[in-house]
Amino acid sequence: MTIPALPTYTMPAVEAFPTNKVSWTFEPAKAAFLIHDMQTYFVSFYERDSALMQTLLDNLVALKHFCKSHGIPVIYTAQPKEQNLADRALLNDMWGPGLNKSPELQQVVEALAPEEGDIVLDKWRYSAFQRSPLEHTLNELGRDQLLIGGIYGHIGCLMTAVDAFMRDIKPFMIGDAIADFSLEEHQMTLKYVAGRAGMVMSTASVIGQVAKAEPHALPDVLTHDGLLARIAKLVDEEEDAFDPDENLIDYGLDSVQIMALITEWRKHGVEINFVQLAETPTFNHWWMLLEQARNQVNMEGQV
CATH class of the missing domain: 3.40.50.850 (Isochorismatase-like)
Incomplete structure (x- = not known):
């Protein structure tokens, strides 16, 4: 029943x-x-x-x-x-x-x-x-x-x-x-x-x-300031107090939240996997990976 x-x-x-x-x-x-x-x-x-x-x-x-x-x-x-x-x-x-x-x-x-x-x-x-x-x-x-x-x-x-x-x-x-x-x-x-x-x-x-419909506006999850604001919010930290070189796992970011970011990036044609992020889980390293992935997509004419 x-x-x-x-x-x-x-x-x-x-x-x-x-x-x-x-x-x-x-x-x-x-x-x-x-x-x-x-x-x-x-x-x-x-x-x-x-x-x-x-x-x-x-x-x-x-x-x-x-x-x-x-x-x-x-x-x-x-x-x-x-x-x-x-x-x-x-x-x-x-x-x-x-x-x-x-x-x-x-x-x-x-x-x-x-x-x-x-x-x-x-x-x-x-x-x-x-x-x-x-x-x-x-x-x-x-x-x-x-x-x-x-x-x-x-x-x-x-x-x-x-x-x-x-x-x-x-x-x-x-x-x-x-x-x-x-x-x-x-x-x-x-x-x-x-x-x-x-x-x-x-x-x-x-x-x-x-x-x-908005070809000139990058989603915030693909921009430096937008991603920084998103991650700071996820870990409940003020942006001006957030250390971009600190371990995000120590900040409290969990695997579900990380997978959600990966899923969003994929929706926009940007491929970064969980292992890459877990190797060095800091904002600055993730931003470097994201820029590299975005540049690759741009070279291929997808974004």
């Missing part, structure tokens, strides 16, 4: 995405980003070292930073840790007591923890619109496009996309930023959205579409 242990599978590549029936243009000024149910409770049904979960987290972290840097509101859904029988109603029959049995797992996973200015909505049903102010919030923000990522694809993510469509809010399902009970159900979700209720996009296409 509860959620089963979930197998890992390979995150679908963009080449495997279904063909979209509509050709909407993603517009950051009209969009909000919904991070759906990424609570420790729901993530814990996957294997601890699941490659699927690592890919999902990398892409969600990259998307969240992209949204933050482009003024796109970030909205979370999260089930409360205390739910009475009336609140859960038929969910009891389908899934048992849920978080009532594991209240300590209620928080959003650390790598995606909500920040100041983010919106967190209580989640009561499959669709994020049910018994929530999501539609009112989007209207107040002047947003009629919704990026959707998180878990689980064929349940809450799909129902939210369909509900958005029926409310004349354009849903964009990020096909490599959701995870599901199985590859088959993941693919079913993408196929249904692409053919009946919205558009399917990849993480790279969301970020790259805006980059093409």
Whole structure:
């Protein structure tokens, strides 16, 4: 009656995405980003070292930073840790007591923890619109496009996309930023959205579409000052007190945060691997590696 242990599978590549029936243009000024149910409770049904979960987290972290840097509101859904029988109603029959049995797992996973200015909505049903102010919030923000990522694809993510469509809010399902009970159900979700209720996009296409529209503006993660500000924020250090030659691991930078940076650089065609960064984990050394990688990309005509 509860959620089963979930197998890992390979995150679908963009080449495997279904063909979209509509050709909407993603517009950051009209969009909000919904991070759906990424609570420790729901993530814990996957294997601890699941490659699927690592890919999902990398892409969600990259998307969240992209949204933050482009003024796109970030909205979370999260089930409360205390739910009475009336609140859960038929969910009891389908899934048992849920978080009532594991209240300590209620928080959003650390790598995606909500920040100041983010919106967190209580989640009561499959669709994020049910018994929530999501539609009112989007209207107040002047947003009629919704990026959707998180878990689980064929349940809450799909129902939210369909509900958005029926409310004349354009849903964009990020096909490599959701995870599901199985590859088959993941693919079913993408196929249904692409053919009946919205558009399917990849993480790279969301970020790259805006980059093409701003050809002269380098993303801050590729600039000296932008990267310095990002890392100082990650380690909770004031920039003017930050020592660029100090060991970043000693500062408190962890492997998840490092992988998120690597993922973002890759979105922009810049390849640096974890081993290179770990050899000399200082800001100045990382900036040297980044400049070298950027110059290589420029020589090849990719940036």
